[in-house]
Amino acid sequence: MQAIGVGMLGYGFMGKAHAHALSTLRQLDVPLRPELVAIAGRDEAAVAEAAWRYGFERHVTDWRELIADERIGLLENLGPNALHREPTIAAAEAGKHVLCEKPLGRDAAESREIFERVAATGVQHMCAFNYRFMPAIRLARELLEAGELGEIHHVRARYLQSWGTDASAHGAWRFDAEQAGSGALGDLGTHVIDLVRYLVGEPVAVSALTRTFRDAPGLGEGGVDDAFAAALEVEGGIVGTLEATRWATGRINGLQLEINGSRGALAFDVERLNELQVARGRFFERVLVTEPEHPFMEHWWPPGHIVGWGDSFVHELGHLLTAIAGEGTVAPHGATFEDGWRADEVAAAIARSARSGRREDVPRG
Amino acid sequence: MQAIGVGMLGYGFMGKAHAHALSTLRQLDVPLRPELVAIAGRDEAAVAEAAWRYGFERHVTDWRELIADERIGLLENLGPNALHREPTIAAAEAGKHVLCEKPLGRDAAESREIFERVAATGVQHMCAFNYRFMPAIRLARELLEAGELGEIHHVRARYLQSWGTDASAHGAWRFDAEQAGSGALGDLGTHVIDLVRYLVGEPVAVSALTRTFRDAPGLGEGGVDDAFAAALEVEGGIVGTLEATRWATGRINGLQLEINGSRGALAFDVERLNELQVARGRFFERVLVTEPEHPFMEHWWPPGHIVGWGDSFVHELGHLLTAIAGEGTVAPHGATFEDGWRADEVAAAIARSARSGRREDVPRG
């Protein structure tokens, strides 16, 4: 079996998730075996510990060393948003394949630049919208592609978390516009925007409002949005609602999705990510997406033995490695950098509508 | 025990629900016993059959006979929307108490006129938003009033039905603008608007879109809206979404409500109307609203023996009779004609926003 050298930038929460996925992938049937070459981070002690723990051969404190390392064929950019642009483009221009965490850029313009410059190099590129790689979401896409829901009339997508109400979290960098760019919109909203695009179609226009609940200056004055709500029009006359918030008590990681078509419907909640509610007739059936024929299940256990959130990264990276091996393509099931950019355009239209009080079109250009 | 004579205008689906409630109320502890005096309808054979079935002493084919009947102390106007204004005002001006089905008028202006002219007479008036009288909704109000959810941040309210996708229903009068005024907005939307007002507060502004899915002229040209979606701002900076549709496959009578506050949350679905999901800490508890201390349960069975949709009319009419008896007031738990009018103002703002593409304020006047 052929191998590929992996370089990783960043070693926090996302680094842990990706490292766990890479070690698991070494035990599974993928056409390219990942070799963990080097990991980069600014704090040498911390990155050294991460390298030992995750099994990287070496660690570096300057990401440019990853670019210079010829053994590295794939760069995973898991760094903070401000570090997405430069290393990602540099890696691609050095001929390395690239994965970058979402949101791709700090704004839609930066995202577009990253996409266009990387696409020009011809390498494989993937924006890490991992929810596409949950078995239930892939199954939803398959059902939709097969026309089992008929003509689509509605989509309802929301990402509801509640940690914002915890006062002790209020000082976190995630609330600071300088560091985070936006709040719930970029962090949570882009996930649901991407799923709407993946499953239903291109958003055409949004009518939105945003809100900052904390005792802090408003959006654009140092404090990020805590929540947004939008009425959404998707191509083909589909009516939708879109929402994200960190203030929805009772919901822990409530990414909830519902799609209604002329012949059936789907519903999903990431808190029960192994289940897809499927209505083919009048009523919903609770499909436990763990059957042998279900997406990604060839990697796992017998029916009813559920997978976890972290396992979506195994599927995501397996998909990317398969594409790099030439046995598939990132699109349409993986999000490319174009998808990363287009999600940011929708987010930008939402922010614009919230400010203008008008329905705003999503640019297609 | 004192009695009150009831006159009923209309004998369709709503007539059946109200007649069932009146006969049940005669077996329960309410301070005023309803006597079924007369029922009015245009088709004499049909109204005669209804009178016999429901137990009215006589039937009439001209509603003016109800107004003239001095034995009638309460008029229940369950007729089509076009018959709301004149008989309701006439009854009130004749000194009769009045109940009128929703929506109160065919538009906000007519609703306001009905409210103002009836209010001027001093009789008791009630707009029949029966969902306020589900035990779980009343319990929700009690929890909110007691401050158990803290400061409210979010409301999510939608009314999802699916019968619109049934082609055989397409010719129904409910799709005709002449007869119905509006579609999902007036029929379903006003129910959720009223619940938002009852539980959360006054809507301040809406950003909305509407849609007609059928092969029919658009809204305002003979065909009514099949669905709407709105981003909603409620007084106090509360962020909401509001939606109604007859095209949501998988949902049968899905009036769904969620409210998130700083200290807890509530969730409700009328398909499981005996349950209120209550989060006081991190997680939702499934409260079966059938305990002796729960609202309206003094009328019914032991714990866990659930009530039905039709029983909400028993509670509604019991509430009105208690107010007429002078042992309570219609407001705040019952919807008065003012509430009927204000709900129509919100619906009007939604329709306006859908046309203008702008965020529209709800007039407070």
Added chain:
Amino acid sequence: MQAIGVGMLGYGFMGKAHAHALSTLRQLDVPLRPELVAIAGRDEAAVAEAAWRYGFERHVTDWRELIADERIGLLENLGPNALHREPTIAAAEAGKHVLCEKPLGRDAAESREIFERVAATGVQHMCAFNYRFMPAIRLARELLEAGELGEIHHVRARYLQSWGTDASAHGAWRFDAEQAGSGALGDLGTHVIDLVRYLVGEPVAVSALTRTFRDAPGLGEGGVDDAFAAALEVEGGIVGTLEATRWATGRINGLQLEINGSRGALAFDVERLNELQVARGRFFERVLVTEPEHPFMEHWWPPGHIVGWGDSFVHELGHLLTAIAGEGTVAPHGATFEDGWRADEVAAAIARSARSGRREDVPRG
């Protein structure tokens, strides 16, 4: 339309449920209209108040006056278990049709006597197992009869309530063997035994244990059973479990049923009595049993507008009146007195097995 005079013995909780059903039936399409002739009870003030409230023409303090009243064609015996035998037999022998609450007799022998003597008269007789008249249970029967589940392998039936843990209830007559005969076994257990018989088949043998949790003399010494559990064999080699208790905290009125066949499965919980979980393939579909074609729904509201526990009595009495009118039969969908007796034989076998420590056959005789 023809009418039938009804006499009622008893005016407590069950009297209220039946009176509510009778008044509702007068508004529905049944071939025989019930006229409320007389109600009997020992406490004159109380029975007079009940007569006025429920709409009976007169009240009596001696049940023999009901037997003597020629206008009465149907006796509803809702009295305490000790008053089941004599009035029921007397009424039948006087040519009146009879309904009797469950359990039919104080023990299996008394039940058999009531059944045999009443059956000999030729009147219609019904033992009031009202759960057979929930739409979801009738639908379950229809699916089973149509063979949609294939060959049945398993049944799991339990009736879980929790009020026993409430210390203040400990003195209630329901805990006294003299007055109540048995505890959870007769009160709750017979309901699930009847449903197993109605839906799955005749119990053949049971291996059981019973328990009294209170600080009270054991079963047979003045204190009744608080709970029982049994492994159950049903004809055809079906494996089952059977359980009832008043001590299952977290469950309010948890009559839960599951049936697994070679081609599908059913699950039901009376706390959500409008829903039937139906697995035709691998997974359960949540059927909301409120469609126009669903059992009993011709009496009620549009889809998704659920019925309550009390409405099962409307269906039950409507079924009996239809049988009396000669337009149907009590069996198989209604429980006859034979069904009442056979349920008591299963209960007796459970009590016997708990004492003997042996698997006990259920006599078929």
Added chain:
Amino acid sequence: MQAIGVGMLGYGFMGKAHAHALSTLRQLDVPLRPELVAIAGRDEAAVAEAAWRYGFERHVTDWRELIADERIGLLENLGPNALHREPTIAAAEAGKHVLCEKPLGRDAAESREIFERVAATGVQHMCAFNYRFMPAIRLARELLEAGELGEIHHVRARYLQSWGTDASAHGAWRFDAEQAGSGALGDLGTHVIDLVRYLVGEPVAVSALTRTFRDAPGLGEGGVDDAFAAALEVEGGIVGTLEATRWATGRINGLQLEINGSRGALAFDVERLNELQVARGRFFERVLVTEPEHPFMEHWWPPGHIVGWGDSFVHELGHLLTAIAGEGTVAPHGATFEDGWRADEVAAAIARSARSGRREDVPRG
């Protein structure tokens, strides 16, 4: 950090689960880092492939080479039941710590021998009942130990799968008494027996029946049991039911557990293994067991990001390594070989009761 050499016997489904757990543990904070020394299996090509895939340094075809390898400090015996006894005892007598899959022996006598001979050596021993290591199950134990449910009255435990109804599976070795020993009882039943012992207490007596649904000779004549059901008495007067089957259509991996005490209740289903239903008062709260303070969550993701079935092995092996490192003990949270033996004694009593038709005591000896 110190390390320990691991030898593995078997490389099928369980080998995959354990190998995945070992590679994950190398990235987590456990006091002993597992080194993958050697894996044994009879088919050299297959075991060589497994060694490469899972990262073992070498493979062998004779398990005695694992015993002889001084670098191995822990033997994981994941082989078929017939290979449990000899290698496990040999490893322990060579001073190696041992983990053995369940059921420990082919019958209770063999289990007892394995337990006693291994216990005599002083090594750490663990029977791989992995469900104890699901966060929700550990949380249940903590709540029970803290007395939050009060005095326990009921336990209901069942393991419902449905693959037996798939005709193509009928020839599988799991249905053969020679190879498998027993059917649902040993394979699924011991899991629920162990959970009852871990959470509630020692079973005292059982009244049971077993069944073989296939067209095959009965239990003890070449065909194993397909299902059993038992009424169960647990020490302290607790009433229970116990059941396992491979024929429960609609259930995929339905290990379901409910415990009712005087002050509250718990319910659990392994198909939603991240959730524990907890009733502290009247109603169940759905606890998503992913909070930072929940068991095992220090290893994983932010709240609401659920774990999978396979992750329970990470917790299980981490627990064992911690015990081997001297920083804890296998008991009480892990199952020792004594627990493995005692579970088999309960299973034996169930089989005995099914044959005798009598309530059978579980020996305590």
